[in-house]
Amino acid sequence: MTVAVLEAPVVHHARRSELAYLLATAARSRRGALGLGLTLLVVVIAIIGPFVAPHSPTEFVTSPFAPPSPGVLLGGDSLGRDVLSRVLSGGWQLLLVAAAATALGVTVGAVAGIAAAYLSGWRDSAIMRVSDVILAFPQLVFALLMVSVVGPNVVLLVLAVGFSHAPQVARVLRATALDVSERDFVKAVQITGVKPTKVMRLEILPNLVSPLMVEIGLRMAYSIVIIAGLSFIGFGLQPPSPNWGSMINENRIGVTLNSWGTTVPCLLLAVLCVGLNTFTDAVARAALGTDRADRLLLTEALGESEGVTA
């Protein structure tokens, strides 16, 4: 029996800090630079905004839906507050909550996914059953359900959105961790009797950096969409504190009088989301090369792997 002589699979050069390398390469590509630029633009506006706003976001400075005038550059919103100031102040809370929810979701999901893959057996089934239950609702509905019970509450929002991310993250990481666990180099370490937690930490996790990075990017984007969406329908971040999601809803009835109150938050949200997604796409390509970056999208969706890790 002749056995195929293996040619080395194409592996991108492993460096000491894969993370830094990934981000740097992504940032250098066209897509990545564009995505990063857009994202940073909006993030900076969101962070610095409250300090440079001309008026307080809750102050009534003009009549409802008044057209732009000096000092009120984007006109008035539905209650006569300064649209510009509200827009500048309306981003940081959204970003903060989204970041917190993402961090929670990814951490819980990653641990669950890796443990499920590596430990397998009943632990795997248990974790997957729990995530099935959570996955049985759309994320928005899950958060809505929670909110409907306790009332809108920032901590609850973070928890609800975070936990609704966890199963999806777990699924993707489990798929790739399963793939990695089967590889000979993991067996080579097991065969010397190393304990499971050590194997998971030192051998498996470092090989999941690529899908993990991509998941973080995608989840962050979803968090923003969900929290803005919830705020839009009134169940997320609460008035009177400004946030872009609820602003869009508040101001759309007056859109024929003064459209700025609707269009500017829309624009900012759109730019942020597009930037984030584009940069995440660039990271995926930096990690895996173009073909396998496309494959990662499938893993994300189908929960199967096949050589998605480098």
Place this chain on the structure above:
Amino acid sequence: MSVDTPSAEVPRLLVRDLTVVTSRSGAEVVQAVTLEIASGQVLGIVGESGSGKTTLGLALLGYARRGLRIDRGSIELDGKDLLSLPSGELRSARGSVVSYVPQDPGTALNPSRRVGPQLREALTIHGVNRRQAADRVTELLAEVGLESVPGILSAYPHQLSGGQQQRVVIAMAFACRPRLIVLDEPTTGLDVNTQRTVLDTVRSLCARYGVAAAYVSHDVAVVREISQRVAVVYSGRVVEIGPTEELFTSPQHPYTRGLLQAVPAADQSLVLTGMEGFPPRPGQRPPGCAFAPRCPVRIDQCMTERPALLPSGRAEHLARCHLVSSSHSLLPLPKRRASLGLTASATEASVISIVGLTAKYGTNVVLKGVDLHVAPGECLAVVGESGSGKTTFARCLSGLHLDWSGSIMFEDAAVPAGIKNRSKRVLQDIQYIFQNPYASLNPRRTIGSLIAQPLDQFGALSRNEKQQRTLASLDAVSLPPDFLDQYPDQLSGGERQRVAIARALVVEPRVLICDEITSALDVSVQASVVETLSTLQSEKHLSLVFITHNLPLVRSIAQRVVVLDQGVIVETGPTESVLDHPQADYTRVLLSAAPGEPDVW
């Protein structure tokens, strides 16, 4: 086996100056290849990985993979140049006039369609009507020996065995009675008997239809058996071409000579010699001869001037080397007989002693009562085909497989199943090396940390001591110390396998289990790994359990051999006597089915 057909007639296939480049950078993957094949003749194309042989094979059909394109050259089939045809005509020529048999039949057949339609398609797209196609398919099945398999046409590919799949693919290739057929390692992954069947089928079909065939392979023995002429490819160029027997007995190019010195034989115990270094990538070739950096007999001219392909003193035998000219040819290779070293003295106690080992996967019994022992400092080869149980055996011994009964004794102490139950001593003393060098090293760790990892597991050493031991291990496998900070993807397959060996050695084990560790490596790389192992075996008085399917290889490394057939040991004994005078039928079958030299007894 190597009849030279007269070349008075016009060759069926005449390839001139064929060059394939990468679309992006224009680097030449196949460089200005010129060759010819006569009707009914098989030309073997031999090369190692990275030589461009597969690309060359595809290019003979005017096809290039994504990212590559055919830059220039001509492929004249019965006088007509394929590359000058408009794309529609070229496409209709494929499958009907020139066809291809790929390496892996499992992936070559569409998994979502049944076999019958795929076979018929090979005919109907070239204008054969459905009725005639159905008849022809029946004929084809008979020609490849599949006519008595019921239900084959309505089966899906995954329901067929590897050998059956490959014969279906061959049938598809011969369907329209092409004039040229290109085969790319068609016997990969098949067991010895099936391989034999496939080779015989190919040979008889070629002879019957007067087809010119190009047989691309890395397996020197197979090529030697099936082809009348051979071309040796190195780094995209043909470096030697000539009649098979003559090329193999009297090779002229230093690369060919180096290659042949790495090839084991079933009938003699030969020393295997590898070649240092590896071939240059396209776009990174040195000026002058591409092989010069590795060549043991190079002269100054070789580094600066590219040699041309010239006759070497015998007609029809050309070589691309400055040292070869029509008036001077290199002498035939010296014989490389080996002594396999001392077999262990009868008084020394076995280091491993196995009695009645029976192993299962679920309800499937894979090993049925295996008894064997390994003496200290000895290499025992465990030979068998797929399904013989040899891999399961290795896994039971190493602790990766748990479902077994019987007794495994290591130095008079019983070894429990599974890693969790074994003592640290046992875990340390019995080390295991995996088959695939590209998968057995964590890509995120440096070579240094990979090799040192077992040290952390088995003892508490200071950083200095660890580094010393790691360096010593690297040295033992002939790798330079600056590899410590490199990552696996910077190393070649052979180097990676040596790192795996270094990792196993760093804790000073008594037994090394080598599970097909060279099966995925090129012949010359395999030779150097085997060299390294043999040296280690004698220097450190190591016992080796060498699992393989490759009988000839056994002869160059093992003192004793055990032959496994379907979970049962059918024969055991000193290598030379088992291979020279096999007692069991199965051993004889294995020996005779192995390609290469004809029957020995």
Place this chain on the structure above:
Amino acid sequence: MTTHMSTQTVTPTASRRSHPLRSMLLKRSAQGVVTLLVVSMLVFWATQLLPGNAANAVLGKSATPATLAALEEHLGLSKPVIVQYWSWLSGLLTGNPGSSLINGDPVGVVVSGRILNSAFLLVVAGVIGTAIAVSAGMLAASRRDRAFDHTSSITALVVTALPEFVVAVVLILIFSTQVFKILPATSPINPGSPPWQQPTLLVLPIITLIIVIVPYMFRMVRAVTIETLESDYVQTARLKGLSEPEILLRHVLPNIVPASVQAVGLTILYLAGGVVVVEVVFNYPGVGQGLVQAVATRDIPVIQFLVMLLAAFYVAVNIGADFATLVATPKRRVTR
């Protein structure tokens, strides 16, 4: 030299076919039922048991101890938890999911029109969107890295990032209020009449949904088609002499069905989430808007029913997609 001819028989496919499929259906259905059971407990716990109970919520400021007590009795809130849960669950399963706390109508009446409205949107958007996405995806993959592929891929990347309500609001701005003013800004379908009788009201919501789902499915189909086009069997087909269109039709299409089915399934699920926000934007009387209203008014039986409905829908679509994938993958359903 012996030559063994393999006479290994090939397992006939017909008799084997039913087993893996049937057992898969049974197993997944059982799992689905368990999941739904757990979901029901979660929903019940969330809505009935947390502080600020139902009665309080309904009566709000006008609650007095007497009216509270009466309502609690009426709602069965004083009974033990298990009993409450059981009566709700059994009611749900026998087609009697309680009555709205707001107007007293049976939940079924409140909800049935909405279900039809939402279903209509999903089906129309789903069918059109799938058709667009699959054909565009295959086209882009077969003309990889050329003009169409580049523009469509970048467009997909950008559009898929946008939140649904942003898309909806932008569409309204363009077609309704600022730029073109040809379509209505809201879609209040008459309750009691089927949605297709008022087509102009449906245009913008459907377009929004299509825009939301097409890019995602497009990218998936493109990725799978590319992978298939790179496969060995497609290369073999090319070397047999088939033309690219023939290859796409005979070799690629059957092989991308499994992944495409999964993509469609996921898209439907994604739609079910997106529909909530889109319905709110357009004031469209569907399940999503109904849920939001119910949450706003704390109409607990309606909330419970709609969430369970959504969960059951999710589970069913998941099983359906996996089943269809299995049917389309001979390798998995037909054994050796």
